[in-house]
Amino acid sequence: MDATSISDLKSEWNNLSDLDRGRAVQRIHQAGTSLRRLAKALGCSATLLRHLHQAAQAPVGDQYLARQGTISTNELVRRAKAAGLRHDARRREAAEPERTEASRVFCKKICDWLVAEGIAGSFGEQMVAEARRQIAVAELTKKLPKRCVPPDMPFDQIIQRCKPPQAADDEFTSIAWFGTWLALWGYHAFRDDWVRDKAIDLALEQQIRR
Numbered sequence: 001m002d003a004t005s006i007s008d009l010k011s012e013w014n015n016l017s018d019l020d021r022g023r024a025v026q027r028i029h030q031a032g033t034s035l036r037r038l039a040k041a042l043g044c045s046a047t048l049l050r051h052l053h054q055a056a057q058a059p060v061g062d063q064y065l066a067r068q069g070t071i072s073t074n075e076l077v078r079r080a081k082a083a084g085l086r087h088d089a090r091r092r093e094a095a096e097p098e099r100t101e102a103s104r105v106f107c108k109k110i111c112d113w114l115v116a117e118g119i120a121g122s123f124g125e126q127m128v129a130e131a132r133r134q135i136a137v138a139e140l141t142k143k144l145p146k147r148c149v150p151p152d153m154p155f156d157q158i159i160q161r162c163k164p165p166q167a168a169d170d171e172f173t174s175i176a177w178f179g180t181w182l183a184l185w186g187y188h189a190f191r192d193d194w195v196r197d198k199a200i201d202l203a204l205e206q207q208i209r210r
Helices: 003-015 018-030 035-042 046-055 060-067 073-116 121-140 155-161 171-189 193-209
Strands: none
Touching (some): 003 018, 003 035, 018 035, 018 060, 018 073, 035 046, 046 073, 073 171, 073 193, 121 171, 121 193, 155 171
16 A cells, blocks of 8 residues: 555545545555555445546546536536446447458358368258357356366367267267257357357357258
8 A cells, every 4th residue: 555645635635625535546556555455544335436547548538527527526426427337339340341251260160160070951050050059058057167178178179078978879969969068169269248149049040041
């Protein structure tokens, strides 16, 4: 904890505007002091410090309006939150083309794998659908497997490493077995759930059209 900065802030507290308090809180927090510990040192609530900290993150133009008394601290916080949401949305939009392309790559991996395993026609459709069902159930019941492969392991090695024990040789069991295999290697190969689920949907569409 930066004792000198905190002591200075405490002594100047009553002479500072909310925005200046917020910026001081922001600096101390970024230096490694939690808002809860800082609140205890200053003799105020952590809720107040979070409020001021949010105000300090508002756009520069809004901070200027606050200093001029045109908008209140509460309004400044509201605008800071709105700006944060817009920033997150822009970041997601910027990443979306990359994720879409990744899902196409993964879809091709699935389809190539089915071909390599000699699976065609309605069997491919059923196996991909089964993999999708198994992943959905595992997510719903919070029974997803632990990550068991390094993130940089090549696809082919991940596929072989995730291969389950050979099941009995009948049609129903075979569909479930291949579905389990795909669910496992798909889960481990792609850690972005959106990319994985989108790719499986695309692969299912391709199998339906075969």
